[in-house]
Amino acid sequence: MRTYRIVLSGLGNVGRSFLTIMQSQATLLARRYRIALRLVAAADSGGVAIDAGGLDPAAILALKQHGRSVAALPGSGTSGISPVDLVRRIEADILLEATPVNLTTGQPGLDAVRTALRRGMHAVLANKGPLALAYAELAALSDMGEDSEERGDPRDWPALRFSACVGGALPTIAIGRRDLAGATIVRVEAVLNGTTQGILRAMEQGVAYADALAEMQRRGLAETDPSLDVEGWDAASKLTILANAVLHRPTTLADIHVRGITGLTTADLRAALARGERIVLLCLAEYRGDDVHLSVQPTPLPLTHPLARMSADEMGVVYYTDISGRQSATTLETDPMPTAAAMLRDVLDIARR
């Protein structure tokens, strides 16, 4: 039995879902993988809680349900310590980074992840900001760095995992890197923002935009700042990560041509349907000469297209390849739990390295 000491930074929807699955999946982790997770620290915007013997996920969930910070946890809680302070000093194996996305500075997640990796701590991200802004830097500090003689065995570097960052539980990165290893990907199309997919499909059904958005927020699926969803920036940050990790093209958010859904009307959507097409907020990686053109914009697709035939609750990716046909995948999710499940699979991937 191997125990991994984890630090959970960020106790919003995803962080709390992770606490829930730490409890619900504990027996499966022990029996199938011979692994236990010990939560040695947790952080939110109000402070931190630390306990080398392991914090109780249920106690933290109870506090959060009452709108309080982990700083209020009796005995282990303290205010006035930032996530990066915590990561600088804590003795732990894996940082789980689930603080709100900030696509301008990447903070506080970016500093926390930098610090963790530099200390040799593995990092599992659900927060896209650090990778959308600084993928190359973070990869170089980890086992995701570009392979070379000098760097030696990737296993000598701390692990950097982010399968939760590219469409909830959709295994976008794993399919691109692992299942298409040896093939050349010639084109990528994806629908990676669940909020706008839900809104557009609801609008097709006559639901007003504002009501559709409110529903996605009620379900805990929208970004803390929903303009990140509807203006296309969440999707763009995911495409940035995909371009780096799967297409091996150094990319930052600034490289993506972005247009969101705010200009679309129900009439637009229905006109497309009448033509046998469905408008989706499409993430596209398209080779033009030597470089890949990256964009996020509303795009009509034939109704038979894998991304046009999805339901309102699905996200998906399509990889076109030279020798491996066309691989597509979709995820159906209606709450944040699958995103937390993706963090858990990353933890298990690290354990199996």
Place this chain on the structure above:
Amino acid sequence: MRTYRIVLSGLGNVGRSFLTIMQSQATLLARRYRIALRLVAAADSGGVAIDAGGLDPAAILALKQHGRSVAALPGSGTSGISPVDLVRRIEADILLEATPVNLTTGQPGLDAVRTALRRGMHAVLANKGPLALAYAELAALSDMGEDSEERGDPRDWPALRFSACVGGALPTIAIGRRDLAGATIVRVEAVLNGTTQGILRAMEQGVAYADALAEMQRRGLAETDPSLDVEGWDAASKLTILANAVLHRPTTLADIHVRGITGLTTADLRAALARGERIVLLCLAEYRGDDVHLSVQPTPLPLTHPLARMSADEMGVVYYTDISGRQSATTLETDPMPTAAAMLRDVLDIARR
């Protein structure tokens, strides 16, 4: 740069496709993965060819295109040596097993894989027979054996890989084992036989059964014995492998309830469509009490179902889970090359162990 010495047993559609991609992907393998493959031996029904310095894939392809055996290869070819004889004596790193499926005895592939693993040689299979009949035995000889203290590190065992065995390039096994690690799979639905999918979708369009089958054979997609496809046995062998490797349920072909497509008419298919359903040859794993019921049979699904909305050239799998939503994937392939690409990704997976 690391060179892997490979033995390719089976030079039918898949084996020949592998020879083709050995050439086409050589540069990518060197640049991205710093790997080279050296074909030290090849076997077909007429004999073997052996060259420690590496056989020329192009020379073998030329012979096969002229209907000849590798035994005719000048200098390196010999008749009268069986694949298992070869595997017993050859110095190599990886056996690629792509001989025709035999669901009664599993031979000659089963003995070849046993012999390879016992000699510490890794095995990559496109041939489903050995696994459908003897998964537990082969897994126990390899890194796929059930984890325990006694067995130690899986990496001390030879690798057993078979991602090419469960729907061409569809990453069925990888999604089930790696992307759903930590989750519980509660139900599996899949369409894993491309020949019957193509036939049924063509029949819906008014094409006669016999013509539809002939087209799948022309494309090189049907099994050497097409009754394996249309009677459901190919799909059943894939479900057997899935049940073992993903659901961790010891299973042999005899455990699957099987009914093929030979009783279906175009009228049946069109009546389903009129009801808003599509009939597919469905592989199903359904928990009933403590055990999982496994079946392959024609099944109507709502047109919105991920497996009902696929085209004639697609295969797919749907995993229903507790914490990770519903994950589905499809592959679009029109020739055997993606199956060979799956063998290549397995080789790279072994290299990265």
